[in-house]
Amino acid sequence: LRSKGPPDVRIAVAGNKADLPESDQAVSAQEAEEFCQENGLLCFRTSAMTGANIGKLFEALAEEVYNVIKSKQRSPSGSGVPAM
Numbered sequence: 001l002r003s004k005g006p007p008d009v010r011i012a013v014a015g016n017k018a019d020l021p022e023s024d025q026a027v028s029a030q031e032a033e034e035f036c037q038e039n040g041l042l043c044f045r046t047s048a049m050t051g052a053n054i055g056k057l058f059e060a061l062a063e064e065v066y067n068v069i070k071s072k073q074r075s076p077s078g079s080g081v082p083a084m
Contacts, residue, residue, distance in 0.1 A: 010064040012042035014057055019047040 001009050015032045017025060029045060036043035042064070044057040 008068050012057060012061055014044050014046045016046050016048055018045035018052055019050050
């Protein structure tokens with residue numbers, strides 16, 4: 001995404017299986033948080049089984065997209081379409 005996408009692309013990591021005990025998880029919550037922080041990624045611990053944080057993940061991504069669009073200058077043609 002970073003090499004082919006727009007420069008302001010936002011990426012989220014969804015670490016699944018948050019419903020399992022930490023000892024059964026392949027990556028600890030701390031490791032995931034550190035990786036995401038170091039790489040400028042949004043980080044969510046999710047559970048497909050319980051639905052935990054799935055809504056929050058999509059809400060956060062929608063908010064990020066909205067903020068990027070809102071911050072862009074309007075196109076010179078006045079069409080109301082954000083300049084890309």
